Amino acid sequence: MTPSLEDAIKDEGGRVLATLIRLTGDIGLAEDALQDAVMVALEKWPATGVPANPAAWLTTTARNRALDRIRRERSRDRKESEAMRLLDQEDVDPPDGNDDRLRLFFTCCHPALAAEARVALALRTIGGLTTTEIARAFLVPEATMGQRISRAKKKISTARIPYRIPDDHELPDRLSAVLSTLYVVFTAGHHAAEGRLDSRLDLAAEAIRLVRLLVELMPDEPEAGGLLALMLATHARRAARIDESGDQILLADQDRSRWDSDAIAEAAAIIDRVLRRGRPGPLQVQAAIATLHGLADSDEGTDWKQIVDLYRLLEPLAPGPVTRVNRAVAEAKVFGPEHGLSLLEGHEMERWHLYWSTRAELLRQSGATEEARVALEAALACEMNDSDRRLLTDRLNAVSRA
Amino acid sequence: MPTYAALIYTPAEAEGQGTPEEWAAVMADYNAFGEEAGAAGVIVGGEALEDTHTATTVHVKGGRGGEVVTTDGPFAETKEVLGGFYLLKCADLDEAIEWASKIPGAWHGKVEVRPVIDFSQGQ
Numbered sequence: 001m002t003p004s005l006e007d008a009i010k011d012e013g014g015r016v017l018a019t020l021i022r023l024t025g026d027i028g029l030a031e032d033a034l035q036d037a038v039m040v041a042l043e044k045w046p047a048t049g050v051p052a053n054p055a056a057w058l059t060t061t062a063r064n065r066a067l068d069r070i071r072r073e074r075s076r077d078r079k080e081s082e083a084m085r086l087l088d089q090e091d092v093d094p095p096d097g098n099d100d101r102l103r104l105f106f107t108c109c110h111p112a113l114a115a116e117a118r119v120a121l122a123l124r125t126i127g128g129l130t131t132t133e134i135a136r137a138f139l140v141p142e143a144t145m146g147q148r149i150s151r152a153k154k155k156i157s158t159a160r161i162p163y164r165i166p167d168d169h170e171l172p173d174r175l176s177a178v179l180s181t182l183y184v185v186f187t188a189g190h191h192a193a194e195g196r197l198d199s200r201l202d203l204a205a206e207a208i209r210l211v212r213l214l215v216e217l218m219p220d221e222p223e224a225g226g227l228l229a230l231m232l233a234t235h236a237r238r239a240a241r242i243d244e245s246g247d248q249i250l251l252a253d254q255d256r257s258r259w260d261s262d263a264i265a266e267a268a269a270i271i272d273r274v275l276r277r278g279r280p281g282p283l284q285v286q287a288a289i290a291t292l293h294g295l296a297d298s299d300e301g302t303d304w305k306q307i308v309d310l311y312r313l314l315e316p317l318a319p320g321p322v323t324r325v326n327r328a329v330a331e332a333k334v335f336g337p338e339h340g341l342s343l344l345e346g347h348e349m350e351r352w353h354l355y356w357s358t359r360a361e362l363l364r365q366s367g368a369t370e371e372a373r374v375a376l377e378a379a380l381a382c383e384m385n386d387s388d389r390r391l392l393t394d395r396l397n398a399v400s401r402a
Numbered sequence: 403m404p405t406y407a408a409l410i411y412t413p414a415e416a417e418g419q420g421t422p423e424e425w426a427a428v429m430a431d432y433n434a435f436g437e438e439a440g441a442a443g444v445i446v447g448g449e450a451l452e453d454t455h456t457a458t459t460v461h462v463k464g465g466r467g468g469e470v471v472t473t474d475g476p477f478a479e480t481k482e483v484l485g486g487f488y489l490l491k492c493a494d495l496d497e498a499i500e501w502a503s504k505i506p507g508a509w510h511g512k513v514e515v516r517p518v519i520d521f522s523q524g525q
Contacts, residue, residue, distance in 0.1 A: 112495055159517050160404050162494035170496075 005045050009038055012055040014128055018100035019059055021107075022163055024066050027125060027153045033066035034058070040065075101126065102217040103163050109178040110161045117152035118181040119188075124149055126213070127206055137203055138188065175218075179227050179283065182211050186231050190238075204235050225274035226284030229267040233290035236263035247387040252299040264294035282318035285310050304333040321349045325358050337365035353382035357392055364399060373399045405446060405518040406490045406498040411482040412511030417453040431506035439490070444501055448488035482511055489518065 013034065020030035037058045051057040108121040120138075123129045135145035155161065166174040189204025211228045218224050240254040268291045274284055289310050296302035311327035324347050332340025340362045349355040356379030363372035376396040380389065420428075432450075439445045454476040463469040476483060485507060492498040495515070502513045 110495075112499070159406075159515075160494040162496050166496075 005042065005050060008045075008050050008054040009041060009058075010128075012058055013038070014126065015101060016055055016058045016062065017125065017128075018104045020062050020066065021104060021125075022100050023063060025163065026157050028150070028157075029066055029069065030062075031125075032069060033062040036065035036069075037062035098217055099165065101213065102165055105178050105214060105217075106166055106174055107156060107161055107163050109174075109181040110156075111174070111177045112159065112161055113152050113155065115181070115184065117148055118177070119184050120145060120149050121152050122181055122210065123185060123203075123206065127210055129206070175221060175223065178214065179211075179223060182207050182214070183227065183231075185210070186234075190234075204231070204238070207231060208235060222274040222277045222279050223281040223283045225270050226281060226287045229270040229274070229287035230283055230290055232263045232270070233267035233287060233294045236260040236267070236294055247390060250391075251293060256297060259294060264291065267291045268295060280313065280317070282314060285314040285317060289314070302333075304330055308334050321347065321352060321355060325349075325355055328362070329358060332362055332365070337362040341366065350378075351382050353379040353384045353388060353392065355379075356382065357395070360395070360399070369399060369402050403491050403493055404520065406492055406495075406502075407514075407516050407518055408448075408488045408490055408498070408502045408505060409484055409514040409516065410486045410488075410505060410507035410511065411514065412485045412507050414454065414481055414483045416510070417483065417485075418455070428506060431509075435504055435506060438504065439488075439501055444490050444492060446489045446491045448486065450486035451484065453485075454483045485511070 016037075017030055017034050020034055021027050024030045024033070040061055041054075041058065045051075104126055105122070108125050109118045113121070120134055123134050123137075124131065131146050131149060132142055134149075135142040138145070140148075186204050186207035189202060189207060208228070208231050211224065211231060215221075215224050215228050236259050237251075237254060239260070240256070240258040241249055243249055267287060271284065271288050271291050275288065289307055292303050292307055292310070307330045308327070311323065311330050315323050315327060324343065328340040328343040331343055341359065344355070344359055344362075347355075356375050360372045360375035360379060363369075363375055373396065376392060376399060379392050380396065384392075436445065457474075457476045459473040459475065459477050461471045461473070463471050488505065490498055490501050492501060498515050502508055502515050505513050507513055
């Protein structure tokens with residue numbers, strides 16, 4: 001069975017683009033040349049059929065188009081001789097594309113680019129989304145997003161951000177820049193589901209797709225696997241975490257029958273595999289925690305003891321208020337609310353509502369209703385989204401009535 | 403191979419401060435960098451600048467031919483001042499960043515790395 005034209009182009013496009021970027025040293029030129037080649041394919045393939053190796057065909061055609069473009073723009077582009085040299089010296093071998101695509105991750109997520117530019121560039125160049133789609137997803141005018149992407153591309157070519165897989169000694173830092181970029185995409189997807197960003201594009205699913213590709217390209221990096229498992233375990237709860245009015249439902253109150261058990265099982269399998277490598281990192285541990293929640297049939301049936309152990313393992317790896325508050329919640333489940341409260345002592349975070357709401361909940365459980373009310377008032381004085389505000393207002397009303 | 407300007411910004415309060423011994427230690431660090439990067443053929447230029455009290459900022463009001471306005475001091479009064487620069491010939495930004503991280507100014511201040519325009523490539 002021969003693949004359809006559109007499928008062939010979609011499947012091979014990312015690979016071919018990555019190779020073209022290596023050949024031309026210029027993302028913009030590579031995109032334009034690929035676009036040209038796709039136009040030719042759409043014209044020719046219906047008559048001739050899809051070639052046996054569509055990627056090689058597209059690469060060769062795009063490379064020739066790139067050379068044409070360079071010749072045409074010769075007088076205008078001062079970098080052209082460079083690109084010409086690159087295109088001329090390389091024989092076009094049909095791209096297996098794997099190394100090229102991996103290089104592209106590291107280039108698009110280079111620490112010398114602004115975080116928001118990395119996100120946009122990764123979605124555009126690796127994810128194959130259009131500028132319009134990305135702009136809409138982040139509620140940014142298209143012109144702004146277009147400028148953000150073109151500035152980033154210009155910096156890559158002018159400042160010579162290299163197109164290569166980092167050496168071993170740089171890999172940990174550089175990989176963590178890639179992983180955090182992809183995590184930002186995923187989180188944006190969640191915000192969309194909460195009605196805070198446009199949800200026509202499933203950014204969380206896009207992020208999972210990109211991390212899957214990354215794991216395929218770097219199977220030996222346990223943190224990449226950790227990120228995939230974390231996303232899968234979190235995304236598995238998407239149908240249950242928002243109510244009809246768009247408000248968040250707390251983990252304990254979610255209808256677990258609506259969780260995606262296949263995704264949780266996949267997360268569990270990945271976590272088992274990566275943790276066996278004996279190089280635990282913050283993403284692997286967070287994924288293990290999310291997976292344990294996913295495997296539990298109820299809040300009471302959750303293996304809180306093991307979750308406490310995991311938070312104790314996580315804290316030195318990812319210190320900070322979020323870890324501390326989550327750990328306090330878990331420890332309170334096992335050792336009681338007073339113990340949870342003691343873990344919050346000396347970690348006051350005045351302006352963070354989840355610190356105050358956690359404190360309030362632990363105080364309420366330990367019977368200190370009045371103090372709980374005061375903590376909830378402090379929580380409501382912080383910045384937060386409307387959904388959280390409604391939830392905390394309800395709690396304050398409940399505590400005040402008690 | 404592109405050339406990068408490594409612009410060295412150090413805390414303004416450090417200007418003209420420090421004992422001769424401290425000054426000598428800083429100079430030794432810079433000399434060490436100069437030797438290492440020089441031996442690698444990376445340095446193609448660079449100068450250290452006198453402190454910002456010696457700076458004069460020039461602006462021609464109304465464009466070419468207009469009134470020449472001079473102001474005592476650097477262009478911007480900031481917490482960190484431009485103290486000098488190197489021109490570094492490097493294969494790519496990663497290499498430039500690696501060399502920049504070895505400039506002593508990056509340890510107690512900041513080094514801005516910017517590609518230099520190569521006009522010979524144009525036209």
